[in-house]
Amino acid sequence: MLCYELLTRLLPFQGEPLSNYDRVLGGERPKLPAHVTSRMRDLLDLCWQTEPQKRPGWKVIVKSLEDEFKSHLPSVRNPHFYRCKEKVEEPSKESGPDSADPKNVSPSTGSPATSAEFCPDIEHQHLESSSTGVLEMQGPRTGHTTYHGLHIISEEMPELNPHSFMRLWYKVVSMYGNEVAQRVITEHKEIRFAPRYIVSMMRNLIEVLKKHALGKLAIIWDEMGAKTVITSLEEQISFQEKCVSGKVVVLWKADAERDITIEDLWEELNDFSMKLENMDMTIHSQIHEFIIAFDAAVKQDIALECSVAQSPAALEVWEAVIKHVNFNRNLDKPQQKPSGGDVQGALSAWQAQSPAGYQEWKENRMGGFAQKATKEAWKVAKKALQQVENIMEEQTVFRLKLDFIAWIFPLLAGFLSDWEDLVDKYLMEFQNRHLHQSSQVKETYDRWVVHRKQHILNGEDDMSDERFAEMVEITKKANNRSLSLEILVGGWNDSREE
Amino acid sequence: MAGTRNRSILELEEELESHVTTPRQLTYYGSAPTELWTEPANLAEDLQDQLVLEEERFSQVRLLDPEDLSLLKEIAEGGQAHVFLAACEKFSTPGVVKRLKGGRIDLSQLRRRMDKVMEIVRKNSSAICRVMAVGEDKMGNGWILMERMGCDLRNLINNVQYVGYVEDGQMHYVEDPQMPFEYSDTIKMMIDIARGMEDLHSCGLIHRDLKASNVLVTPLSLNSCLGEVIGLKEAFQSLYFYVKIGDYESSDHVEGTGFFRPPEVLQALKEKKKSCMVP
Numbered sequence: 034m035l036c037y038e039l040l041t042r043l044l045p046f047q048g049e050p051l052s053n054y055d056r057v058l059g060g061e062r063p064k065l066p067a068h069v070t071s072r073m074r075d076l077l078d079l080c081w082q083t084e085p086q087k088r089p090g091w092k093v094i095v096k097s098l099e100d101e102f103k104s105h106l107p108s109v110r111n112p113h114f115y116r117c118k119e120k121v122e123e124p125s126k127e128s129g130p131d132s133a134d135p136k137n138v139s140p141s142t143g144s145p146a147t148s149a150e151f152c153p154d155i156e157h158q159h160l161e162s163s164s165t166g167v168l169e170m171q172g173p174r175t176g177h178t179t180y181h182g183l184h185i186i187s188e189e190m191p192e193l194n195p196h197s198f199m200r201l202w203y204k205v206v207s208m209y210g211n212e213v214a215q216r217v218i219t220e221h222k223e224i225r226f227a228p229r230y231i232v233s234m235m236r237n238l239i240e241v242l243k244k245h246a247l248g249k250l251a252i253i254w255d256e257m258g259a260k261t262v263i264t265s266l267e268e269q270i271s272f273q274e275k276c277v278s279g280k281v282v283v284l285w286k287a288d289a290e291r292d293i294t295i296e297d298l299w300e301e302l303n304d305f306s307m308k309l310e311n312m313d314m315t316i317h318s319q320i321h322e323f324i325i326a327f328d329a330a331v332k333q334d335i336a337l338e339c340s341v342a343q344s345p346a347a348l349e350v351w352e353a354v355i356k357h358v359n360f361n362r363n364l365d366k367p368q369q370k371p372s373g374g375d376v377q378g379a380l381s382a383w384q385a386q387s388p389a390g391y392q393e394w395k396e397n398r399m400g401g402f403a404q405k406a407t408k409e410a411w412k413v414a415k416k417a418l419q420q421v422e423n424i425m426e427e428q429t430v431f432r433l434k435l436d437f438i439a440w441i442f443p444l445l446a447g448f449l450s451d452w453e454d455l456v457d458k459y460l461m462e463f464q465n466r467h468l469h470q471s472s473q474v475k476e477t478y479d480r481w482v483v484h485r486k487q488h489i490l491n492g493e494d495d496m497s498d499e500r501f502a503e504m505v506e507i508t509k510k511a512n513n514r515s516l517s518l519e520i521l522v523g524g525w526n527d528s529r530e531e
Numbered sequence: 532m533a534g535t536r537n538r539s540i541l542e543l544e545e546e547l548e549s550h551v552t553t554p555r556q557l558t559y560y561g562s563a564p565t566e567l568w569t570e571p572a573n574l575a576e577d578l579q580d581q582l583v584l585e586e587e588r589f590s591q592v593r594l595l596d597p598e599d600l601s602l603l604k605e606i607a608e609g610g611q612a613h614v615f616l617a618a619c620e621k622f623s624t625p626g627v628v629k630r631l632k633g634g635r636i637d638l639s640q641l642r643r644r645m646d647k648v649m650e651i652v653r654k655n656s657s658a659i660c661r662v663m664a665v666g667e668d669k670m671g672n673g674w675i676l677m678e679r680m681g682c683d684l685r686n687l688i689n690n691v692q693y694v695g696y697v698e699d700g701q702m703h704y705v706e707d708p709q710m711p712f713e714y715s716d717t718i719k720m721m722i723d724i725a726r727g728m729e730d731l732h733s734c735g736l737i738h739r740d741l742k743a744s745n746v747l748v749t750p751l752s753l754n755s756c757l758g759e760v761i762g763l764k765e766a767f768q769s770l771y772f773y774v775k776i777g778d779y780e781s782s783d784h785v786e787g788t789g790f791f792r793p794p795e796v797l798q799a800l801k802e803k804k805k806s807c808m809v810p
Contacts, residue, residue, distance in 0.1 A: 035742055036721055038688060039717050039720060040717065041710070044790075046789075046790045054797040058794055058797060063790075068709055068710070091725055091728055094725045102715060102718045
């Protein structure tokens, strides 16, 4: 009956009293109009059999619908578009400015396309149905050329946009070819999305492609062989890549001259897996290095604070300075800007309270020196982090490739379930690793905070001249990346235990 | 080291003064290296976001506490449920919630069942409306948080005004076409729905009330920049509608609707028998 609705726009036995079952029980069925094909007619006749046993199962239905689809392949150069009736709340008042807008004129008739009221729920009431997720259509707004549900969806559900955009993008590429797509890419840079959306968007794309593959592309596959499918997909995927990452990424290229076999794909997959593994290793070491450099920087920072915090008065100086820093970064947003006098006052108080400590600090200028050393260490840390990010980006591309193969392979190999499991397993493993990495970064930060507090509370000062010189040396070495990481970690751990 | 110590006190004081008057240079003093932390913090956040995204895809149907929901407005009411637009901080995707009618539910059974369906939805990308979470309130009413779609198919069929197509670079229109959609699109929708029904049946769920108003659609809406490039901005609003089967969650005691029901059900109803549960 749903097919009947789709084919005729009508409800079954529309206008008939709902309790009049006798027509159906007497063998009458809804009349199909002339434009319904004979194959579809046969299918519906089968589905409308009185005996439930004679009705086809879903597999048979899907198969015959696919056959029907095959014989009515859409013309890719003649895409169809749909326009819905527009809703008019108060035709007498509101139609004035709208109909004056030339864009609101129906292109075929030249008259305003406001013929019918948009009444979403009229049909439902007498059907006593429950309907899910009906998006309420809103009234017209001045200044909008179109204002039916689609617009409201895109306004209210911005989250949907990337996804529907990708679907649309696929459609555009397949219908208009790459020329138009290229123009869109070059002229509208806003369609480039942040890298972190790539994976999820790509997944969506693959879902959509899957749908199409099961319909249109699977048929092309039957008729024209593997090469066509792969070439067209390759084009589309590479366009997706350009679109989402904003730069040309060389995707997995099938050799156009030779036939692609399942073995080839296996090889490709293994190759990717290996590369992915290697990247993971590199990421791991890079993050390790980042943590080391970070630790070194933290060490300098703590030392600096300890050097200041030799007495409570010194701590006040430090706090006053921090207040300034925070104000300048708009972190605290105090009522009044702290005056420089606070710091000066605190300094004087310190000087009065423990002149020796103040003098020593001032003469040694350890803080200033440590500051520079810290800066250096931070530079190293940031550089390492940058590299990690670069690799992560590269890795994303590989994940895309893996996803792509995960999709194409079952299609070619006839839906091997165990292979899919393998890919799923691998992806899960990959996610777990990411989780581990991010938790590592967080742990380091927490550790740093705790240790800093401890040092301040204990009033520890390990900034002897030798120690300081050693630290500078370490920082320099870290900067040159020539230091054995283990030694640094060991040293740092030792000093922590002390 | 030596260079530092040889500096005069005056110079040091000047330096200190400059630090105090221009605190921005004190970035590396003490705690709060916020600027430095921007990158690692973002990196961790990015990873986390990505994981959340992935988690949403792979995780099971979650438990929902109706008190976490803020109901925006009721958008529909049917025989089995009230449907609301809802926002929930715990779920990033916007959704609709259904408050099931018919008294106390078996939450764990509902959740198991939905899990089973979502598993197959994830596996086959079936055209079945996604359930994100289920829960029950203090009264024992069932709540289901579902993905939000554009509107229902019946609504769309009633309101598709014309079909346009491009031929020889020109836009042509079919006013009030016999079929609401182009034929191949119609068949594509049918295939999607049939596959979805096959999957539902494979989970042991019988829909019992399949009709256009229980199928939900989301349009492939056009981004304005694309419209400009193609040069047909006003001509069309949608290229295709993606369909998904809805209203399958609590179909145990559903009798169906009007003439959508098969003859044996109508016969049973006529004979005042209890609804027979024939697929």
